[in-house]
Amino acid sequence: MVSKITLNFYSISSNFNDVLLRLCNKIVYSEESLYVNFNKSDTKKDVDKFLWVSQRNNFLPHKTHGEKISKKDKIILFDGCYKKLQRIERFNTLIVSPCVKIKKFEIFKKFLIFSYAKQNLFDSKIKNDISKNNFIVNWYQELSPFKWKKI
Numbered sequence: 001m002v003s004k005i006t007l008n009f010y011s012i013s014s015n016f017n018d019v020l021l022r023l024c025n026k027i028v029y030s031e032e033s034l035y036v037n038f039n040k041s042d043t044k045k046d047v048d049k050f051l052w053v054s055q056r057n058n059f060l061p062h063k064t065h066g067e068k069i070s071k072k073d074k075i076i077l078f079d080g081c082y083k084k085l086q087r088i089e090r091f092n093t094l095i096v097s098p099c100v101k102i103k104k105f106e107i108f109k110k111f112l113i114f115s116y117a118k119q120n121l122f123d124s125k126i127k128n129d130i131s132k133n134n135f136i137v138n139w140y141q142e143l144s145p146f147k148w149k150k151i
Helices: 016-028 041-053 124-131
Strands: 006-012 034-038 075-079 093-096 110-116 136-144 147-150
Touching: 006 016, 016 034, 016 041, 016 075, 016 110, 034 041, 041 075
Parallel strands: 006 110, 006 136, 034 075, 034 093, 093 110
Antiparallel strands: 136 147
């Protein structure tokens, strides 16, 4: 039996970098490993720098695609089309930044897709259409900074 792909849509009002930092801080202490998808190399480089210097007296361990990946690495930043990645098997989740557009959901078991609330990209019709295509769909809206409500 083929397992269903889970799509988690997040409509955010906070800055994506801040949301990503909080999410990745949890990932570092979990069993999960993930890729973070950006549309441009410059955006990836800016977020890479942000994750290294944003926390006082601390940094968030991560790598960028192209660096040597060890077994302890859990977070990999990359830019471009995720289908061109040589995916490492233990990386089952893809975080999609608000600037990236995805046409087809495959290869990964779980997608976390972020969009700014002001872009108004998600609605119940889209959720119903996607759900009909044999995906598990969850949709979250940020009500206040880092406080989520499942829609």
